[in-house]
Every structure is written in C-alpha cells, then in structure tokens.
Amino acid sequence: MKRIFSFKRHQPNDDPFLIRIDSIKDKSVEGFFKKQWVEDSITTAGKINAPKPLGEFLGIGGSLKTLWVGGCILTILLVTLFLRAAYLQIIQGGHFRLLAENxxxxxxxxxxxxxIIYDATDVPLVRNIPTFTAYLLPQDIPTENHARTKTLRAIGELVEISPENLQKKMDEFKSYRFQTFAIKDNIDYDTALRLVLLSKQIPGVSIESELKRQYLLVNEGATSSTSERQHYAAPSLGMVLxxxxxxxxxxxxxxxDKEYLPIDRIGKTGIEKSYENLLRGVRAKKKIEVDALGKTKNLIAEEPGVPGKNIKLNIRVDYQTALEDxxxxxxxxxxxxxASAIVMNPQTGAILALATRPVLDTNLFxxxxxxxxxxxxxxDPDQPLFNRAWSGAFPSGSVIKPLIASAALTEKIITRNTTFLSVGGLQVxxxxxxxxxxxxxxxTNVIKALAESVNTFFFIVGGGYHQFKGLGPETIVMYLKKFGLANTTxxxxxxxxxxxxxxPEWKEDVKKEQWYIGDTYNLSIGQGDVLVTPLQVALYTATVANSGTLYAPHVVKSxxxxxxxxxxxxxxxxxEHAVVPADVLALVRAGMRSAVTDGSARVLNDLPIPVAGKTGTAQWSKNKANHAWFTGFAPYENPRIVITVLVEEGGEGSGVSVPIAKRFLTWYAKHTNE
Structure with a gap:
C-alpha cells in the first residue's frame, strides 16, 4: 500500500537553526520527485539537495483524480446509509416496532x-375430559446451530422425543413457525406438573391443559333420572360417533380456509366429522406478555370462546343395546x-339404532x-375398521325381489292375478x-312369489320366457335406481x-363380454354383479312400508x-315422494306379510305385533358360505319401524338373520306401546 504521509529523517550534521538561501532556476521540481515537499529540495548550504528515493517524506502519493473518485464513492456510501436509516426508522419504523412488540x-x-353428543333420550354419549399436552413454538427456538441443537436436545429429553424427530416435526410445520403444535399428548397430571417446572428455562416448549373426547360406548352408571336407561352397552356406536x-x-x-391451527383437534370419522363445523365452536383468545424465553409473564386481555353446539341423535341407547344384544x-x-343391523323409522328416515360386528373402540384413536x-x-381378518353398514357393498340376494315385483306391477306386465308355473326352474x-x-x-302369483321367494316367477317377469316379455335389464335398473340403488342415500x-x-353396456365395456338372458335372470333375483349396502336395503324397505316416499336417512335429530x-x-x-304407485306397494307389502304368515320368515309369526318381511340368501363365492339377509317392518298395518339384518357368510337368511330380527322385535313389542 502506498504511503501518503511520512516524516523526514534527521541528519546528524544539519544545524536546524541555520537557514541557507540559494536561488533555484526552476521553482518547480519536475521529474520523479515532483509533488514532494518543495522544501526538501532546498539545502541550508544553498545547494540543491535532491531527495533520496529511499528516504521517507510527508506528502501525497495519489493523483487529484483518485482523490475525487474516492470522495464521490464515500459520499455515495454515506448518502445510501443515511437513506437506508431514514427508510428503516421513518417508513418501516411502525412495522419493526410491531415486530418488537409481538x-x-x-x-x-x-x-x-x-x-356434546346425546342420544334421543338425552343420554350423553361422549364427554370432554381434561388432559395435558406438550407444545412447541418454532419461533422461540434459537436459529444459531449450536444453540438450536442444545435446545432441541433439552426439549427432547424433557418429553422423551429424539431431537431428530423434533426437527422433522418442525420441518413438517415449517409454514406455521409462528404457531404452536403438539409434540406429546395424553400427559398425566403429575408428569405435567414436573414438566412445567423443568421447562421454565427451555425456550419454545410449553405444557398446556386441554380437553379431549371420551366416548361412553358402555355405561354402567346413572346418567339420567330415567333409571331404565341408566345402563347400556352400545359399542357399535363407536362407528357412528x-x-x-x-x-x-x-x-x-x-x-x-376454515381458520384451523396446528393446536386444533378435528373430527376424523362419523358424526364427529360430519358435524365438525357445529361441534367445534369458536376459539378463545388471550393477549399475553412473554419474557425472552417466550414464557407467559402476564395476562393482558382475554376474549372468551364460544362452546360448540350440542347434538342430539335419533338413535336411542335402549334400542341400540337391544339390537346389539x-x-x-x-x-x-x-x-x-x-354382521350389521339397522333399525329405522320408515315415516321419517330416522336411524333409531345401528349395530355392527366386530366393534371398534374409538377411544383408542x-x-x-x-x-x-x-x-x-x-x-384383523374381520376388518373392524370397516363401516360395513353403509360402506360395505354386498350381493343383495332375494331381498331385492320386492323391488322387482314393484317394477313389474307398475309397468303392468303382471297383475295380482298373474300366475306362472314353478316346476323347479327354467331351461334356456x-x-x-x-x-x-x-x-x-x-x-305362483306375486304374493306367493314374495312369500316363498320363488325364483322362477322373478326370472320370467325380469327377463321373460317364451312368449312372455319381461322387464329387461334397462327397465329393471331404472326402477332399482328409483328406489335409491347405485347411488348414495x-x-x-x-x-x-x-x-x-x-x-349390458357396462359388461361389454369392462368385461368385454356379451349380455345374456342369464345376466337378466341373475339381476332379477339379486345375484351376479348386483351390490347393495345394508343401509340401502333398509331405506327401500322403508319406502315400501310407507307407501312410496323415499327419504334421505339421517342420524342426527337436532x-x-x-x-x-x-x-x-x-x-x-x-x-322422492311417489317412487311407484301406492296400490302397487300395497300388494308388495301383502306379499311380505305372507312371507311371515306362510313363507320363509314364519318364525316371526308368533310375535305380539304383526310383522312383514323378506329373507335373502346371497351367493358371492364358490368357496365360502352365502350371505344371510332379512329385512322387514312392523306393525304391518301402521309401520313404525324397519329392521334390516345382514350376517356375512351366515348361510340361509331364514336360519340366521331372522332370529336376530325376532329377538329385537320381541324386545321392541314389550317396551313400546305398539
């Protein structure tokens, strides 16, 4: 680097008090030493004393142009710094004051x-219980690597989670770094108290009290003034709730778009999910003052939350317990x-009970x-996670025959008096x-065909035989859809x-096969590729029972x-108000009543209330037993209840599913005024 200012070396023989003046021809010293101090060129002896190149001098080693450029750069830098400071303090001052305040x-x-969720008789089916949860706020975690690692290690030791998993969790919620999220829940009181004390000097972690759900699927204690309903066992309600x-x-x-935060709990399945917006309520807000570690020092202001709405179901725990029993x-x-079973009010579509086996204890989740x-x-091979009553699709078997009869009567290809001879089957x-x-x-006429589940009758009205022209697949499908099949309820x-x-179009497109008369025959008796849910069967049974009104089934009452x-x-x-004419359904109901008095469901004929119904045995595998169905309603003249039962791989509907319906209907007749 060039030296600009220096001091002249002192020569020992020089007399500092002796001034010698001599003339210089050119007062300007040119050459290599130009711009050095001129005095250095004058000696006290009157001679020109050329400065020594290796000597040190006080002077300037750069050009005026260099000084000018440097001055400009320095000026620009100072102006830039001034403008930046003015921008930060004047224009952005409010923003940074807000950040500091935050x-x-x-x-x-x-x-x-x-x-809270209640049954139809005001019995609570769920309650909120206190618990403790450890939360992490990424905003308070140090950003410097060493301090960050040390803090995450301390938090990990506190809540027994590895620093790597904590970092992974933070990365997962990196777009929510200004919001807390749970790192450990279900902490008991004693542990929570210990963690609160230990966490006071660790930034970013807090132990909070919150409410979680407990589902009262089995209740042995008093819950209401009606002692008869104090005790119940309804584990299947886990699927519903x-x-x-x-x-x-x-x-x-x-x-x-719904203002959820990482701290929130949310309905995952069942009623908790369907009615999430009503159950969750409006969150509370607290304005707090925190210290350097992010710990709460003072409560400044508080805005209370609004509890979520309570929900009352159409389901009654006494009906539910009887059905599960x-x-x-x-x-x-x-x-x-x-297995699965559904009890419904045919006049409203209200679900009064819904049971499945195996059961799932949702408290685990x-x-x-x-x-x-x-x-x-x-x-588990029995698939307890499967909502089989409304998420399971099964071959319907003969329980579909009331709908085929309704279609044939409505299309007037048969009447009450139309008969066919059943000799054991049809040869085609x-x-x-x-x-x-x-x-x-x-x-066989239509009443007998329903009572005894005569396949030949439905083969003929569905697909035709010889000179008799049946409904055909397109018309059959049209009517089945009118009753709610092939669509969600x-x-x-x-x-x-x-x-x-x-x-036929589906078979040609998917299976690359032609549609045969045998396909229409199978469709007419609920075999082949027909799939229905137990809920759909209960719903169209309700439509038959109430003379033609198709309701959307509903679990929640209010x-x-x-x-x-x-x-x-x-x-x-x-x-749909009138799926088919009421007089058509009156004949179908008569056939279902005859199934109880003279047909495949005769075991129900000794009940104290008159019942109508239809059994079904659905083939679905060459190597496994058939599915066993029953669907019916009671009382026959003034239907107030529908019951549908499916036992998977149960065999004959009359031998397995009908006894289940009988046991429930016996209880129902005893405990109601029907």
Whole structure:
C-alpha cells in the first residue's frame, strides 16, 4: 500500500537553526520527485539537495483524480446509509416496532369446548375430559446451530422425543413457525406438573391443559333420572360417533380456509366429522406478555370462546343395546363374526339404532393409538375398521325381489292375478336356472312369489320366457335406481358407497363380454354383479312400508345451543315422494306379510305385533358360505319401524338373520306401546 504521509529523517550534521538561501532556476521540481515537499529540495548550504528515493517524506502519493473518485464513492456510501436509516426508522419504523412488540406481547389462541353428543333420550354419549399436552413454538427456538441443537436436545429429553424427530416435526410445520403444535399428548397430571417446572428455562416448549373426547360406548352408571336407561352397552356406536383427534399437516392444508391451527383437534370419522363445523365452536383468545424465553409473564386481555353446539341423535341407547344384544346372542356360539343391523323409522328416515360386528373402540384413536395397536386392527381378518353398514357393498340376494315385483306391477306386465308355473326352474337352451326348492312351488302369483321367494316367477317377469316379455335389464335398473340403488342415500355419515347395478353396456365395456338372458335372470333375483349396502336395503324397505316416499336417512335429530338451550330440529329430507304407485306397494307389502304368515320368515309369526318381511340368501363365492339377509317392518298395518339384518357368510337368511330380527322385535313389542 502506498504511503501518503511520512516524516523526514534527521541528519546528524544539519544545524536546524541555520537557514541557507540559494536561488533555484526552476521553482518547480519536475521529474520523479515532483509533488514532494518543495522544501526538501532546498539545502541550508544553498545547494540543491535532491531527495533520496529511499528516504521517507510527508506528502501525497495519489493523483487529484483518485482523490475525487474516492470522495464521490464515500459520499455515495454515506448518502445510501443515511437513506437506508431514514427508510428503516421513518417508513418501516411502525412495522419493526410491531415486530418488537409481538416478541413481547402475543395473542394466544385456544380451542373452544367441543359440543356434546346425546342420544334421543338425552343420554350423553361422549364427554370432554381434561388432559395435558406438550407444545412447541418454532419461533422461540434459537436459529444459531449450536444453540438450536442444545435446545432441541433439552426439549427432547424433557418429553422423551429424539431431537431428530423434533426437527422433522418442525420441518413438517415449517409454514406455521409462528404457531404452536403438539409434540406429546395424553400427559398425566403429575408428569405435567414436573414438566412445567423443568421447562421454565427451555425456550419454545410449553405444557398446556386441554380437553379431549371420551366416548361412553358402555355405561354402567346413572346418567339420567330415567333409571331404565341408566345402563347400556352400545359399542357399535363407536362407528357412528366416530372420533376426534389432533389435526394433521395434510388436514391443516386442506382446511386452510376454515381458520384451523396446528393446536386444533378435528373430527376424523362419523358424526364427529360430519358435524365438525357445529361441534367445534369458536376459539378463545388471550393477549399475553412473554419474557425472552417466550414464557407467559402476564395476562393482558382475554376474549372468551364460544362452546360448540350440542347434538342430539335419533338413535336411542335402549334400542341400540337391544339390537346389539340380539346380534351377540345369535353370533356368540357360531363361527360368524361379521354382521350389521339397522333399525329405522320408515315415516321419517330416522336411524333409531345401528349395530355392527366386530366393534371398534374409538377411544383408542381419541387418546392416540399406538402403531402396534393400529397394525393389529389392520391385520384383523374381520376388518373392524370397516363401516360395513353403509360402506360395505354386498350381493343383495332375494331381498331385492320386492323391488322387482314393484317394477313389474307398475309397468303392468303382471297383475295380482298373474300366475306362472314353478316346476323347479327354467331351461334356456343348455342352461338351467333353478328354483331354490326342488320340484318347484307350483302355480305362483306375486304374493306367493314374495312369500316363498320363488325364483322362477322373478326370472320370467325380469327377463321373460317364451312368449312372455319381461322387464329387461334397462327397465329393471331404472326402477332399482328409483328406489335409491347405485347411488348414495345421503346419510349424514362419511364414507358411504353407492353400491352397483350391472348393465349390458357396462359388461361389454369392462368385461368385454356379451349380455345374456342369464345376466337378466341373475339381476332379477339379486345375484351376479348386483351390490347393495345394508343401509340401502333398509331405506327401500322403508319406502315400501310407507307407501312410496323415499327419504334421505339421517342420524342426527337436532342441534342444541349450549347457552340458550334452544333446540333446532333437523327436518327429514324427502328424495322422492311417489317412487311407484301406492296400490302397487300395497300388494308388495301383502306379499311380505305372507312371507311371515306362510313363507320363509314364519318364525316371526308368533310375535305380539304383526310383522312383514323378506329373507335373502346371497351367493358371492364358490368357496365360502352365502350371505344371510332379512329385512322387514312392523306393525304391518301402521309401520313404525324397519329392521334390516345382514350376517356375512351366515348361510340361509331364514336360519340366521331372522332370529336376530325376532329377538329385537320381541324386545321392541314389550317396551313400546305398539
């Protein structure tokens, strides 16, 4: 670097007080030493004393141009710094003051108390219980690597989670770094108290009290003034109620327009999911002052939350318990483990009871299921996670025959007096389509065909035979859809499937096969590729029972404001007012009544209330037993209740499913005024 200023070396023989003046021809010293101090060129002896190149001098080593450029650059830098400071202090001052204030004063959001779910008689089916959860706020975690690692290690030791998993969790919620999220829940009181004390000097972690769900699927204590309803066992309600759990990152992203936060719990399945918006309420807000570690120092202001609305179901725990008892009584000594049963009000579509086997304890999920427990459920061959009543699609078997009869009567291809001779089956070319009864049923009209489930009758009205022209596949499918098949029913529960109805076009497109008369015959008796849900069967049975009104089934009866106690009923929703003429359904009901008095469901004829119904045996596998069906209603003249039962691989509907219906209907007749 060039030296600009220096001092002249002192020569020992120089007299500093002697001034010698001599003339210089050129007062300007040119050459290499130009711009050095001129005095250095004058000696005290009057001689020109040329400066020594290696000497040190006080002077300037750069040009005026260099000084000018440097000055400009320095000026620009100073002006830039001044403008930047002015921008930060004047224009952005308010923003940074707000950030600084937010580091000291924060708004803390708290989830509202979730609404309670009651049965139709005001028995609570769920309650909110206190628990403790450890939360992490990424904003308070140091950013410097060493301090960050040390903090995550301290938090990990506190809540027994590895720093790597904590970092993974933070990465998952990196777009929510200013919001807390749970890192450990279901902490008991004593542990929570210890963690609170230990966490006081660790930034970013807090232990909070919150409410979680407990589902009262089995209750042995007094819950109401009506002692008869104090005790119940309704484990199947777990499928209906569903469960609530911590919101996941995926759910948070999907619900970004609904103001959810990582601290929230959300309905995952069942009623908890369908009515999430009503149950969740409005969150509370607290303005707090925090210290340098993010710990709460003072509460500045508080805005209370609004509890979620309570929900009342159409389901009654006494009906539910009776239905589950009926299932268990039939299945406990058998090899059958998978079944579903539905009880419905045919006049409104209200679900009064819904039971499935095997059962699922949703409290496992509400408290946080372990991986081992979840794998055990997944690997269970009976599939307890499967909502078989409305998410399971099965071959219908003969329980579809009332709809085929309705279609044939409406299309006027038969009347009450139309008869066919059943001799044990129909021969079409080289193919034989049998009745279930060897030798046949003899002369058969529509009433007898329903009572004895005569296949020949439905083969003919469905696909035709010789000179008689049947309905054909297109007309059959049209009427089955009018009764709600091949479509979801609209029940207020998630996960419903529509079932399936085959058509000639589908078979050609998917199977690359031609549609044969045998396909129409199978469709006419609910075999082949027909798939229905137990809920759909219950719903169209209700339509037959009430003379033609198709309702959307519904589990929820009303919502209740927890503050005002105002109850808002949910009105039944009509899908179709007159699916087929009422006189047609009167004949169909007569045939179903005859099934109880003279046909395949005669075991129900000794009940104290008159019942009508239809049995079904659905083939679905060459190597496994048939599915056993029953669907019916009571009382016959003024239907108030529908019951549908399916026992998977149960065999004959008359031998397995009918006894379940009988046990429930016996209880029903005893405990109601019917």
């Amino acid at each position: 580091n000291r004063i924060r708004t803390k959001l708290l989830s509202a108390e979730r609404g 569903g469960y609530e759990g911590k919101i996941t990152k995926e759910e948070l992203d999907l619900a970004s 009926a299932l268990d009584a039939q299945l406990k000594n058998s090899t059958h483990h998978r 509400a408290k946080g299921i372990s991986n081992d427990e979840y794998q055990q459920l997944l690997n 070319g080289k193919w034989f389509f049998p009745d279930w009864k060897a030798g046949g049923h003899g002369v 609209g029940i207020d529960l998630p996960g419903e499937v529509p079932g399936f109805l085959p058509t 919502t209740i404001d927890p503050k005002t106690k105002k109850e808002t009923p949910i009105k039944p929703r009509v899908v």
